[in-house]
Amino acid sequence: MTPAAPMAPTQWSRIQSTAFDRAAAASTVVILPIGSTEQHGPHLPVEVDSLLVGEVARRCATLTALRTPVLVLPTLWVSLAEHHMADAGSLTLDFETLLGFTRCIVRSLQRQGYRRILLLNGHGGNMAALTLIVDILTVELDVPVATATYWMVAAPAFAEILEGQPNLLHACEAETSMVMYLRPELVDAEAARTVSAPASGFLLAGGVHRWRPIAHWSCSGVVGSPRLASPDKGERLLRAAATALADRIVQGGIWGDEGANAA
Numbered sequence: 001m002t003p004a005a006p007m008a009p010t011q012w013s014r015i016q017s018t019a020f021d022r023a024a025a026a027s028t029v030v031i032l033p034i035g036s037t038e039q040h041g042p043h044l045p046v047e048v049d050s051l052l053v054g055e056v057a058r059r060c061a062t063l064t065a066l067r068t069p070v071l072v073l074p075t076l077w078v079s080l081a082e083h084h085m086a087d088a089g090s091l092t093l094d095f096e097t098l099l100g101f102t103r104c105i106v107r108s109l110q111r112q113g114y115r116r117i118l119l120l121n122g123h124g125g126n127m128a129a130l131t132l133i134v135d136i137l138t139v140e141l142d143v144p145v146a147t148a149t150y151w152m153v154a155a156p157a158f159a160e161i162l163e164g165q166p167n168l169l170h171a172c173e174a175e176t177s178m179v180m181y182l183r184p185e186l187v188d189a190e191a192a193r194t195v196s197a198p199a200s201g202f203l204l205a206g207g208v209h210r211w212r213p214i215a216h217w218s219c220s221g222v223v224g225s226p227r228l229a230s231p232d233k234g235e236r237l238l239r240a241a242a243t244a245l246a247d248r249i250v251q252g253g254i255w256g257d258e259g260a261n262a263a
Helices: 022-027 048-064 095-111 124-141 155-161 173-182 189-194 231-251
Strands: 029-034 070-072 116-121 145-149
Touching: 029 048, 029 095, 048 070, 048 116, 048 173, 048 231, 095 116, 095 124, 116 124, 124 145, 155 231, 173 231
Parallel strands: 029 070, 029 116, 116 145
Antiparallel strands: none
């Protein structure tokens, strides 16, 4: 039996400069995972968003390898977390810095021939900003940049897995489960079981927006049901997120080429 060909590397930072396939750049998807460094209650570390979005991106790249090449950039570990800054350990950028950073990355990729660039979001506080950044950079650089928030792409699957909440919230059943699966030593299981947190209400404002700190919703910094978390749910959630994102990438519609990769 002929051995299977080795899978091409997907992590940008681990590839030698001479090994990048410049001829395939235009058809290669490049993912920039964008996380955050912020409080996640008494039971999770401040790296949660960065840890999870990077994992989803890497799993997605593995799933698409035989159909659409995907390269995953190193995770941006700090973004817009002003609403958590009253809590120790939280760090934040301002909008101009986040825009400037992503502009430089997208321009660098454009200069090397890449045309399919996805800003993969892992932090709820970035959603509005990344939508605006994509609009600005697409016009400014003439590159079809896209953004996606992984739990929104996988919303139907997440709803079937979670028991106490409809989708990912904050330091919740979903995030706690995924960290339990990936890095159980980082989870204070007793604190997760006993922390006081509202199970819903986060960002539900009836179509009206006004900036508020996380304390407006939760005195513990937690929104959701971490007491219901389990490693099994975490594995299923990560698999669902990576699969949903991979399906969207392979379909090609993100970049206006629906059906280009259909079997």
